[in-house]
Amino acid sequence: MPSPATPAPARLPVEDSYLELLADTLESLDLPARSQFLQRYLRTTTHLELHEAQAVHVWDEMLARRREFTDQAGRPVSLKTALMDVLATQGLLRVPVIIEYDELKKIQLNAVTDPLTGLYNRRLFDESFEKELNRARRYGQPLGLVILDLHRFKEVNDKYGHPRGDDVLRAAAATLKKALRTSDSAFRIGGDEFALLLPQTDAPQALALSRRVETVFAEMLQPLQFAVSVTMDHGVAIFPQDAEQADQLIRIADERLYRLKHANHRTAANGTARAEAPPAAEAGPAAPSPAERPAPTLPPISIETRRPPEKTETTIQAAASATSAAISAELTPAPPRAFPVQRKAERVSMTGTNAYAVLGEQGAKRARVLDLGFGGVAIELDSPEDLPDNLLAVLHVPILPPVRVNLKPVWKQQTTQGSFRVGCAFVS
Numbered sequence: 001m002p003s004p005a006t007p008a009p010a011r012l013p014v015e016d017s018y019l020e021l022l023a024d025t026l027e028s029l030d031l032p033a034r035s036q037f038l039q040r041y042l043r044t045t046t047h048l049e050l051h052e053a054q055a056v057h058v059w060d061e062m063l064a065r066r067r068e069f070t071d072q073a074g075r076p077v078s079l080k081t082a083l084m085d086v087l088a089t090q091g092l093l094r095v096p097v098i099i100e101y102d103e104l105k106k107i108q109l110n111a112v113t114d115p116l117t118g119l120y121n122r123r124l125f126d127e128s129f130e131k132e133l134n135r136a137r138r139y140g141q142p143l144g145l146v147i148l149d150l151h152r153f154k155e156v157n158d159k160y161g162h163p164r165g166d167d168v169l170r171a172a173a174a175t176l177k178k179a180l181r182t183s184d185s186a187f188r189i190g191g192d193e194f195a196l197l198l199p200q201t202d203a204p205q206a207l208a209l210s211r212r213v214e215t216v217f218a219e220m221l222q223p224l225q226f227a228v229s230v231t232m233d234h235g236v237a238i239f240p241q242d243a244e245q246a247d248q249l250i251r252i253a254d255e256r257l258y259r260l261k262h263a264n265h266r267t268a269a270n271g272t273a274r275a276e277a278p279p280a281a282e283a284g285p286a287a288p289s290p291a292e293r294p295a296p297t298l299p300p301i302s303i304e305t306r307r308p309p310e311k312t313e314t315t316i317q318a319a320a321s322a323t324s325a326a327i328s329a330e331l332t333p334a335p336p337r338a339f340p341v342q343r344k345a346e347r348v349s350m351t352g353t354n355a356y357a358v359l360g361e362q363g364a365k366r367a368r369v370l371d372l373g374f375g376g377v378a379i380e381l382d383s384p385e386d387l388p389d390n391l392l393a394v395l396h397v398p399i400l401p402p403v404r405v406n407l408k409p410v411w412k413q414q415t416t417q418g419s420f421r422v423g424c425a426f427v428s
Helices: 014-027 031-046 052-073 079-089 101-111 122-139 153-160 162-179 203-224 246-269 313-331
Strands: 143-151 185-188 193-199 231-239 356-359 365-372 376-381 391-396 403-414 420-427
Touching: 014 031, 014 079, 031 052, 052 079, 052 101, 122 143, 122 185, 122 193, 122 246, 143 153, 143 162, 143 203, 143 246, 153 162, 162 185, 162 193, 162 203, 193 203, 203 231, 231 246, 365 391, 376 403
Parallel strands: none
Antiparallel strands: 143 193, 143 231, 185 193, 356 365, 356 391, 365 376, 376 420, 391 403, 403 420
C-alpha cells in the first residue's frame, strides 16, 4: 500500500491505457500473428489499407518515435501522440485530425530548447543562422554574429559545485534575454558557450551590444556572491563584411573571441584595466562615430552577372583582418581627456536614423539627435541657440516610445557644415 505522503500516479486516459496494454501484448506474439493483427487494427482505427509489412513498420516506427519524444521532453509521452506524428510525417492521414496538439507543440519546443537555460539550442542555431543569412543576402542587409563564453566558469564548478555553476548559466541566459532586442536571438551552443544572431546590425552596433551584455551579466552575478570573478567574453563577425558563409563567420568570431579573451585577461593579470574603449565624458564632444567614418570601398560589380565577385579565402582573411583592426582600434586606450562628467557607458550613434528631440515646454524647437548614452545625449541645431541650464526635452528615437527628459547643456561646438553640436547630460 503506498505511503500517504507519496502522490498517486496520474491515471492514463482509457485509449492510452489500451495502447500501452496492446504494445506489451504484441511483443509476445510472433511476426505473422503480429503483422496480421496490426493490419486489421490500423484499418479499423485509421481507415488505412496497409500491407501487413507496412502495418508492422508503422507500429515499430511509433515505438521508436515515442522513445525519442520521451528523451527530448524528459517525461513519458503517450503512444497516441507518437502514432499521430508517424502517420502525419509519412503522409498517411487523409483527413486532418488533431490529437493532443498542445502536447505535440510542447515536444517540438523542447526539441529546440535548452532545458537548463530556456534558450534555443545548437540545433536551432544552425537552422536559424542559415535562414537569417539568406534573408540578409536577399535584402542586402548586414547580419551580426556574436560568440560568447564564460571566463573562469570551470573554477565555479570546481569550487562551489555544479548546482552553483547552473546558477551562473541561468544568470547568463537571463542577461541575454534582458539585453537583446525582440528581433535578436540567443542560443546556448555548448557548455558555457552562447551565440547571438543580430539582424540588420553592423560591427559598431554589435560591439556596443556585446559590452552591454558584459555589464548586465556582472550585475546579474552580484547576488550570487562568488569569490571567483566570472566574466562574459565576446567575439564578433559581420556578414557580408567579414565573410558570406556561416562556417567562415563562426570561425572568425571564434578567433576574435579568444584573441580578445587572452589580451584582456593577460592585461588584467598584470594589474591593469581591461582593454576597453577609453573613458570619456558622457556629455563631452565625441570622436567621429563608426557610422560617421568614411565607408569602405565596395567591390566592383560585374556587368554580366550584376553581382559582386565571389569572396575567396584571401579576401575573407583580408576583410577579417580589417575588421579586427577596427575592433582593436575601438579597444585601444587613448590619452585621457578631461571633461566635467565621467562617461558611464558608451554612446550609440543615431546618425542615419530619423531620431530627433523636441525642446522646451511648448515644443517650439526641434533638434536632430546624433548619439545617445546612459548619461546624456548629443543634439544638433541649425543655428546657435541660448539654451537654459535645465532644458525640458522629448526624445523620439527609433524602436523606443517618446521619452521625456531634463537636459543640462554641457558644451557646444560648431561643425564644419555650419551647424551647432550640443552635448547635454541627463539631470534628475
